[in-house]
Amino acid sequence: MQVMPVTINEVAAKAGVSKSTVSCYLNEKFEAMSPETRARIAAVIAELDYRPNALARSLKQKRTHTIAAIVANILNPFSTTIIRGAEDCCQKAGMNLILCNADDKPDKEKEYIEMLLAKQVDGLIINTTGSNNALIREVCAHTPVVLIDRKAPEAACDTIAVNGRDGSRQAVDHLVKLGHRRIAMFTLPYRNISPREDRVLGFQEALARHGLEFDPELLIETEAAEDRIAFHMRALVARGILRPTAVFGANNLVTMAIIKALKALNIAVPRDMAVIGFDDWDWAALIDPPVTVVAQPAYEMGAKAAAVLIKRLTAGKAARKPAVVTYKPQLIVRKSCGET
């Protein structure tokens, strides 16, 4: 095990040429190379099963042809779908993509950013946990970064986002149209996490627009853990006559936990409680009942993020100012709010 791997020197020696010639071959600079040399090198490479060392190459070239994507939580279908989009785009562009999962932990995100920078990735796509803004701002200053979903205030980087205010508005409008007046919203801690703030803001605005009073007790800020959500749900139900008739889950995971909690409490959806969620996912239609959501175009967002990043990588001097691309979410009516 661990035999010394073959290097360019051995290839050169065996082919009877210098290593620069082999290097030319590797970099497909064939113009000034005789077909014989070329063939000979090819043969030796095959014979020795030579694989160029990308570390050495990148060290010299100062480019790794690699971009990395760090997602906040790989268990979230939103993240994996973004990855799929980014991947397809990178492949078309001949860039390598490597992935990292911050697991919703700012510390891990920080470690990954530092590791990837140390490894000299050419650029970064970050679906940030939201607690490393200072670091990200600093990174943006020297390495191309595209933020996806979450913004980082004052960071000079491109951002791919969704209009969360509009999404919440659509959710509330739908609920109000169905006759709901007392609507609760479950959100993960939202301060300083732009999309969450937007969604909360949009929720409050929409309520106001419909002349509904905002009851702070109906805005539940909670961790994603199922037992926390179940706990809050029980408290909500215990309000008796004042209990909401509909709940809005601010993301995927929260919405699923809401449905679990409701099932555990034997509360029928939508009969006893309507449920709507932010963000769609593959099997949302399989759930009992199929859940009505405001969908985000995750795949397109991932692809766009990669495209924007790669463009910036190759733009050189012609770099434009960082831009924000905002997608509009879309209401998908299923059954969890009752018939429309």
Add this chain to the structure above:
Amino acid sequence: MQVMPVTINEVAAKAGVSKSTVSCYLNEKFEAMSPETRARIAAVIAELDYRPNALARSLKQKRTHTIAAIVANILNPFSTTIIRGAEDCCQKAGMNLILCNADDKPDKEKEYIEMLLAKQVDGLIINTTGSNNALIREVCAHTPVVLIDRKAPEAACDTIAVNGRDGSRQAVDHLVKLGHRRIAMFTLPYRNISPREDRVLGFQEALARHGLEFDPELLIETEAAEDRIAFHMRALVARGILRPTAVFGANNLVTMAIIKALKALNIAVPRDMAVIGFDDWDWAALIDPPVTVVAQPAYEMGAKAAAVLIKRLTAGKAARKPAVVTYKPQLIVRKSCGET
């Protein structure tokens, strides 16, 4: 943009020491270093915001302290859960983990293996698509590899697997106990993909053990695409009196597609058709009806894969022969097969 990053030389110059001294600092070799030097270097590093170049370091050290995991399909919760397990283990061990998604495409898997090898990762965890056995065999000869879920015949590497025959047996036993005699199995193309073969084999064996004849028409080999599965389901239903009363989905994605197809055909589960799946996932209990499955310990498998790999990386000479770790799957009864 792209200011020249600061190097060890600049740190050395500014601190008034040689670069070897700085290198000692970076590698925490403080024994033979005066506290003053140490403090001075620390100060300069902070001031310059110096970040060591991992490429250069790894080039010299011939180790990257990085392992990579390639999963067959990142949209599959089984894969992401494996990743979570591997991640936690790597973090504890101080190794970096990077991820790649083969997207069920052998070509992509091959490209990733080659890229990662070129990048000199220390080891590889592969949940293979099943069509790169020759390559993997070759890679194993010089780089530590741990295969997870799928075996590669004759490859000299550690493997983490689940007893698929036993899992299928448990599924069939459960169904038979509930009175089913005509059971169909949906599987993705299974030839040469070890866990799928095992599951099919286990299915046939279990049928035989119960004195049930195996009807080849009830073993449906199909792509995962929902329309394909819906197509086959329609054909099954069209058998009228001969139609099966239960279906067994050979994995996650197939099981979900089966349920979608059944919903589309308005066939009530479990009343008109029982459904059981291989592999559990987070929200299986939220589905209508909550689906009964034979679960695999995905998180543990991921953690074990990383642990085995890291052990091999640090074992050096003392390397044992490659081993196969086999987990036993576990039946989780929910509602999709009817009351028990």
Add this chain to the structure above:
DNA sequence: GTGAAAGCGCTAACAA
């Protein structure tokens, strides 16, 4: 305690 020098595997001028 610290530094000088050699070199990891590759690329990129520039010579020849």
Add this chain to the structure above:
DNA sequence: TTGTTAGCGCTTTCAC
């Protein structure tokens, strides 16, 4: 058309 040379940024003996 091909080879020589000088590094890329770091680590690692081995001297001092």
